[in-house]
Amino acid sequence: MHCPFCGHNESRVIDSRESTDGVRRRRECIRCELRFTTYERVNSMPLMIAKRDGRREAFSRDKLARSLQTACAKRPLEVGAISKLVVDIENELHKLSKAEIEARVLGEMCVERLKILDRVAYIRFASVYRDFKDVDSFTKEVEALTHPEFENETKSQLRLIEDDVPRLAERNRRRMAKQS
Missing domain, CATH: 1.10.246 (Serum Albumin; Chain A, Domain 1)
Structure with missing residues (x-):
């Protein structure tokens, strides 16, 4: 895997994780020691x-x-x-x-x-x-x-935060009243 920063062709894998569309790998260049991410997908x-x-x-x-x-x-x-x-x-x-x-x-x-x-x-x-x-x-x-x-x-969708603003404001007022 070529480093996108210096072009060196050797890197080591620091972390690999499964993602929804393949494998995500965190790599570190052997020469410049900068890190970059690659993604692997099945070639269908x-x-x-x-x-x-x-x-x-x-x-x-x-x-x-x-x-x-x-x-x-x-x-x-x-x-x-x-x-x-x-x-x-x-x-x-x-x-x-x-x-x-x-x-x-x-x-x-x-x-x-x-x-x-x-x-x-x-x-x-x-x-x-x-x-x-x-x-x-x-x-x-x-x-x-x-x-x-x-x-x-x-x-079934989650509500937007704007829907909760009046309820959250009231809850904060009550919480502040209890503290004083």
């Missing part, structure tokens, strides 16, 4: 994506990550949430055990996960992916997110 069969217009394109996890990052731009998401989505989607694609996947299937996987992760990111992604023909179809999609049925789907 290449996936091809069948586009709507009939073209075929190799699956690119980087392209998927960029698309999801664009949809999630400036959204209050956990660190690593997009990477986790990419790994999850890629794993599900491989579980299908097909050499060729329709772009529609990949798009639906993204849409369903974004709908759960962040509604604004979902609408951003869906507006491009679903190619709404007019404002009415777009409005219907947004309104569907505010219906009680959708609220029930997302009850």
Whole structure:
């Protein structure tokens, strides 16, 4: 493994850990003694994506990550949430055990996960992916997110801290009152 700092081709492994998409190794260069991280993934069969217009394109996890990052731009998401989505989607694609996947299937996987992760990111992604023909179809999609049925789907999500602010403020007031 070549050191990214000095280019020396010898390093020693300091730590190895299993991660969701492979093995993470912490290495130290023998020459410059600087540390760096490498990731190892199983090299599985290449996936091809069948586009709507009939073209075929190799699956690119980087392209998927960029698309999801664009949809999630400036959204209050956990660190690593997009990477986790990419790994999850890629794993599900491989579980299908097909050499060729329709772009529609990949798009639906993204849409369903974004709908759960962040509604604004979902609408951003869906507006491009679903190619709404007019404002009415777009409005219907947004309104569907505010219906009680959708609220029930997302009850399993953790609440945002903003939901807890009044409760936490009251608890702190009581705690301060006890101390004085």
